[in-house]
Structures are given as C-alpha cells and as structure tokens.
Amino acid sequence: MKIEDPTALLDNLRALTGEVDWVEFKTNNDNAVAIGKYVSALANAAILREKSEAYLVWGIEDGSHDVIGTSVNLNAKKEGNEPFLLWLSKMLDPRIRLLVETVSYHGKRIEILCITPSYERPVRFQNQAYVRIGSAQQKLADYSDLERSIWQITSRFSFESSIIQPNATIDDLNEDYDFTKLLDLLEITANSIEAKLDRLIGEGLIQKNLQGRFDILALMAIACAKDLDKFPALSMKGMRLLEFEGTDKDTAREDLAGTRGYAVVFSVLMKRLMGLLSEGEEFIDGIRTSIYGIPEVAIRELVANALVHQDLTRHGERPTFEVYADRVKIINPGVPLIEADRFIDSPSKSRNPEFSNLMRKAGLCELRGSGVDRALRAIEAAALPPPSIQIVEGSTVVTTFKEKPFGKWTSDERILACYQHACLQFEDNEPMSNSSLRERFGLPQRQYPQVSMVIKDALDRGRIAPLSEDQSNRYARYVPYWAR
Structure with missing residues (x-):
C-alpha cells in the first residue's frame, strides 16, 4: 500500500482513542529484535481486528500523541x-508487505x-508469533484463544476480500467502476455520490481508509470494473465468447474477449449467447x-455457476464459453x-462466497446450491442429452x-442421463422408475423395454442401485449409488 496522504494518515492515527493494538507510537527505539517482535504483534493484531494494515510510527509520543520527531531511519539501518x-x-513468516515512509509532519521528521x-x-x-496484550508483546502460543481466532479469520479470508486498488479517490471510482449500474442491479436507491459510497461500504465493496480515501476490494472489481485488465491480479479474467461454424474448432466465426466486471456485463453475455442458440420464434x-436449441434457464444457471465458482487466483485464465453447431x-x-x-445433491461450496452472494442479490443466479439442479431439470424437460x-x-x-x-445417444449418454435423473428424483423424495x-x-x-435396458446398464456400471433388493420388476424403484 502506498501512502498517498501521510498528513491525513497521521492525523487519523493520532486521533485514535482507547486501546488500539494495531498501532504503536515510538520515539527513537530502533532495536532490530524489538522491531521484529512489534511487527509480528501488530500484524497479528490487525488480523484479529480484520484491518488491512498496522502501523509502527516513530516521532510521535505514546500516550499524549505529541509530535516530537525522530532520528530513526529504517532505510539506512x-x-x-x-x-x-x-x-x-x-x-518473518509468512512474508508480509512492509512499506517505509519518511515524512515531514508539523515540521518534524516522522518515520x-x-x-x-x-x-x-x-x-x-524468528519462528515465534507475538500478540499485543495491553502495551506489551507476548507470545501468541500463551494465548490459545487468540491464536485460534487468528486461524479462524485467516481460514475464511478469500481473494475477493483482498484490496485490489488502495487509496482510490472518488474520481478513480468514477473512472474505473460502473458502480451505479451495480447498485441498480442490487435494487439500491442512492441519489448522491455520498449515499452511493455509503452503500458500497455497506455492501463490503469498498472501505474508507485512514488517509481519507477508499480501498477497493477485489469483489468490487470482479463485479463492476470497467476494465479488469487494469488490475494485475485480474488481468485476462474477462469473459471470452467463441462461436465455431461446425462441431469442431476448425473455423471460428467470432472470438470476443471481454474486460468488464461480471455482474454489469452478465445480461449482455446472456443476450449474445442466446442469440447464437436461437432457433426462431413460435x-x-x-x-x-x-x-432456443438449449433452454435459456439452463445456460443462465450454468454460466452463473461457472463465474461464481471459478478459481480467481489462477492468473491468465478466464471463464470461456464456446458455441458449436451441436453443443455449448x-x-x-x-x-x-x-x-x-x-x-x-451436495451442499454448495464456493471459493468466492461473497461474490456468489452478490450475484444472487443482483438476481443473476439461483439460490445457494439450486442452480445446477434447475439447469438439469430444464434439460430433462426438453428431453435433451445430459450435460x-x-x-x-x-x-x-x-x-x-x-x-x-x-x-443416436451413446450408451454413456444414456447411463449418465439415468444417473442424473435418479439424483433429481432422489432430491424430490421420489425414487426413479422406468416410467419417470x-x-x-x-x-x-x-x-x-429400451428404458429397462438403460436401467440395467446403469446398474451394471454401479451408477444406480435398487431401492429394495426384493422389489418386483413391475414396481421397481431406483436411487443413486451413493444413496444406499
């Protein structure tokens, strides 16, 4: 993080009241080991308070916060x-970002x-974790409840929660993000820029920092950036749409690589995709x-599922949608x-739970865990081959x-369709039958008789199982293999 406005930062740090364990003021103590312990303790305190930064400041007196200046020079040390x-x-382990700024503040030198x-x-x-207890650094191992809390916080921290653009101004926000459209999708009414910023903060998309500016979280960029390529961590993450002339990749009719955030461009992508799948009107x-050649609800849910469950940490890889003459x-x-x-059947597990929630709130994907089910039901209703x-x-x-x-369905397609149907029927508490x-x-x-052959093949493959071992053929019912 670059310190854009050190005066505002120091003003806000000095204005902090009460026990703040992620900020420490010093005068001229620059003992190397002491600083190392402070860094460990302050970093762990920042995690416990879920702060993006901690600060160790020389030249300001602890307690009174008077500005006295310092001779400490970490860059020369x-x-x-x-x-x-x-x-x-x-x-330090793990390696963390350390930034040193030497500034003049109230006519005094501050580090x-x-x-x-x-x-x-x-x-x-030096292989030992520290934590702030009062004004002292203590070994974290002696405070198991705090250590457990740090592990719990770090285990749920995700890429979408990271800061993608620190110290952004209102001009930066207007230039780089289509946040007005995002707020519209979320059905949030805010007329003034101040109201919009408050709502963005409330939605966990931006944070007000101690320099009077805004730290933009990756979630905001993923959702509504005007150009994802502007951010190194999200470069080449824009959606890509390819249309091929036949059933192979020999001839591409169209290759479109997007750069906008997923939420604000989702409807554009869907309109283009369904246009390619259009078979006229009735x-x-x-x-x-x-x-359409494939039900719109199926495409919509599977596209949204791909966006919200992708691994955003895989650099240079993007969600891609390929349209062929016979498939997508x-x-x-x-x-x-x-x-x-x-x-x-499994409960949803997402790498990007905050983005998943945002997409649901924007009405762009289904409720948790039901998207794939809904897509499969639409495909079944159209009697299409299984995905x-x-x-x-x-x-x-x-x-x-x-x-x-x-x-013309292959044996594998018939068995897969049988398995998926058994799963959906089991979810509905209605075991699969020959009739269903x-x-x-x-x-x-x-x-x-053809359906009976498919059921027999699925049984032989171990994809389904009889509901009861002694059931008669006439009333036979079946469940997925994992349900027995």
Missing part, C-alpha cells in the same frame, strides 16, 4: 552486513512503517416466444470443491447439447 528491511523480511499482513496464518518473527398460447461448452478455471458426481462435467487440466468443463434423436425415466427421455410407453 543495517543489521549485520545487510539492510535492516531485507533482514527483517527474512525473519512510518506500514505493515500489511497476508491473512495466511499467524505472523511469526406462438405459444398466443404469445410470440423465442425458441462452458469452461471455468479451477477444480470444483466437490466431486462432479455430487453436483446435484457432461469434466475436469480438464485444472479447469471445470460443462458441456450441454442440443437436441438429437434418442437412437421414460418421460425424461421423451419416449412413448411402448418403448419401455
């Missing part, structure tokens, strides 16, 4: 034969050490209705946190298919 800051960095913890684990100095119940392939960086087999879910070189690939006659599977396939009653 040596420890042994190496620069002090390099030595200090080596002594500021800004400490930015990484929120990985407790910060140790009058249904007297209403002109668009017809949805690719997102990262391996899923649950087995692909259990997408339907496949694969893990390919660290990415999750979901492929949805357009209509094709049941006779036949309806899912869109087949008439006379083709029940």
